[in-house]
Amino acid sequence: xxxxxxxxxxxxxxxxxxxxxxxxxxxxxxxxxxxxxxxxxxxxxxxxxxxxxxxxxxxxxxxxxxxxxxxxxxxxxxxxxxxxxxxxxxxxxxxxxxxxxxxxxxxxxxxxxxxxxxxxxxxxxxxxxxxxxxxxxxxxxxxxxxx
Amino acid sequence: xxxxxxxxxxxxxxxxxxxxxxxxxxxxxxxxxxxxxxxxxxxxxxxxxxxxxxxxxxxxxxxxxxxxxxxxxxxxxxxxxxxxxxxxxxxxxxxxxxxxxxxxxxxxxxxxxxxxx
Numbered sequence: 001x002x003x004x005x006x007x008x009x010x011x012x013x014x015x016x017x018x019x020x021x022x023x024x025x026x027x028x029x030x031x032x033x034x035x036x037x038x039x040x041x042x043x044x045x046x047x048x049x050x051x052x053x054x055x056x057x058x059x060x061x062x063x064x065x066x067x068x069x070x071x072x073x074x075x076x077x078x079x080x081x082x083x084x085x086x087x088x089x090x091x092x093x094x095x096x097x098x099x100x101x102x103x104x105x106x107x108x109x110x111x112x113x114x115x116x117x118x119x120x121x122x123x124x125x126x127x128x129x130x131x132x133x134x135x136x137x138x139x140x141x142x143x144x145x146x147x
Numbered sequence: 148x149x150x151x152x153x154x155x156x157x158x159x160x161x162x163x164x165x166x167x168x169x170x171x172x173x174x175x176x177x178x179x180x181x182x183x184x185x186x187x188x189x190x191x192x193x194x195x196x197x198x199x200x201x202x203x204x205x206x207x208x209x210x211x212x213x214x215x216x217x218x219x220x221x222x223x224x225x226x227x228x229x230x231x232x233x234x235x236x237x238x239x240x241x242x243x244x245x246x247x248x249x250x251x252x253x254x255x256x257x258x259x260x261x262x263x264x
Contacts, residue, residue: 025165027165034154040153044149060208064208069248075261084161086162087158089168096251104261115256119253121176125180126176126183134220138237140191
């Protein structure tokens with residue numbers, strides 16, 4: 001097969017983003033899947049220790065958050081994130097990372113207006129819209145129940 | 148088997164997040180907000196609980212599971228105390244996670260310096 005350099009260039013451009021996309025996608029799948037599997041281990045540990053399902057689930061979230069906070073402190077989580085992308089962002093550990101990173105970074109601007117404000121840079125909107133959605137659902141659920 | 152299900156379902160949910168990162172210009176904060184709100188809506192429609200029963204941590208560890216906890220908390224609280232529950236249920240159910248994020252976030256921020264990227 002003979003190609004002009006123009007055609008070759010076009011083919012290259014078409015192929016590069018696709019493989020990059022696939023690599024990102026498989027990275028996200030593998031890392032995200034691994035974090036959830038670790039979560040399942042932690043969850044089973046608490047269930048075996050005799051905690052009720054909702055309590056074990058909460059304890060599991062808290063444990064993963066603590067792990068992620070420590071890994072973020074040592075700069076390890078951000079290294080995993082370079083490969084994991086969405087796999088490190090979407091789990092609760094990514095939420096913890098988004099709390100710890102700005103808190104650490106803006107500590108230099110003071111404990112109140114630096115750390116205290118920036119700790120909610122990403123957690124803030126997540127909690128605001130999560131709570132708003134849940135209240136809207138709660139009111140609808142209440143109306144449907146009394147009807 | 149339980150672990151395999153958690154791995155596959157958790158992996159797929161995270162891969163969906165990756166598609167949003169690659170194909171849209173949404174910032175991480177917007178994507179996380181999207182996942183939490185989607186979790187609330189899917190739970191309200193009754194789709195998320197079966198997924199949790201199937202995949203366990205594969206469905207609860209992604210942030211959509213946080214939305215599911217909010218919705219589940221509200222549902223239980225409304226059944227228990229009526230209208231007031233719509234306001235108390237969500238944060239009560241997720242208090243552990245939010246408090247853990249604040250406490251560990253604060254401790255780590257105090258003792259660690261940011262690493263060079």
